[in-house]
Amino acid sequence: MLNGFGKHVLESKSVLSDASKEYIDSIDMRQNSFMEGEIVYNAGDSVNYVHIVQQGWLTSLNVLANGGRQLLNFYTPNDLVGLEFLSSKETPSTLKALSASTLVSVQRDDFVKIMRESPSLMEHFLLIVGLQDVIMQERICSMSRMDAKHKIVYFLLLLKSKVDVKTQEESQSLFLPLTQYEIADSLGLTNVTVSKVMSELERSGYIQYKRQRIEFLNSVDLTKMVDFKDRYAQFSKRLRGRDNIATAA
Template sequence: MPDGRRQIVKIHHPGDIIGFPDVALKHATTTLRTVEDVCLCPFPKSSLDEILRESPRLSALLVSIALRDHVVLIDVLRAMGRMSAQERISYMLLDLLARLRITNHKMTDAFRLPMTQSQIADYLGLTNVYISKTFIRLEREGFIQRDHDQIRVLREDEMIELTDFHDRYAEMDTSWFPQV
């Protein structure tokens, strides 16, 4: 933000297509900062022409990812606008777990969360102190277990019910993709 404040609008995972929404625009609308070392594969916008012409299934996948991400954004806006701090953090943890399960089918209920409380606060629109108190409450009430940057979701079904979370990643429908 121009005044130095930070707003985190998306958390990326390995395999994500970063900056895809900006393809339709002349300039990028966000900046990217990483919390760990990453390996990026630059992909020029000009390459899309050939991909879209030559690979109808990949084109359908790109459209599906963009549309799914739009639905997820609506879900996140709903969560951030109407939920308590406990519900927001629960929702974020469920979303991260669902995203990680896309590429790791052995993923159970535990994952690494390398973000600081300050970064989580900037993502959820809360204060650092509120993040800390709410994580402690979630632990005390038996919803999660924490060990440094390791999170274990203990009462996933109850958290899903509490937040009305929908795993949009598992719901992706590819039945309409062109057959090659």
């Protein structure tokens, strides 16, 4: 039941740098496609799969008691979805496709089996989840004390950072498949406030904003404004250093 593309993704450096290859061949991997807006799983579903993003943008989110939504994480190609709740019976959040997406899904038990066969792979996963945790902690800092403007700047820089690490280059132009409602739902704001802040950031000359695209005109000052720490870049840099050491050894 080997899926060629899935195998390729699992073998790719970003995910399974050195898993025992013979185990991969015995794994049941399914490739699934989802339309824009489609739900991959709902909060409370059984945890049966770990997913690898091939194409598209997805988000994890929670529907709150008051009817509001909280967007939690964004997933782009090569991201792993589900590492943080491997131990859970039920998924803690919903996964929704923001754009047309393709996922490779690996059964949880198979995934754990692969992981156990490759300690260095498991260590890699530990570091990834650790990074996610640190980023969540820093998001809490930004959510709790910043005003709307600073929250939004922080959010945009975090997304930019994530995309930049993926593309291995720093781009001042960011594709952003999010409506203002969705940005608002990421930050505990309303779409009205997002609109007003975006306009203000444009007037101030920091960004240029059109639907689905943001140009950063002064990312240096924006970074200072919110004291943004680029954990994705630090992690990526550090990981490359580790790989070199491992290769040398």
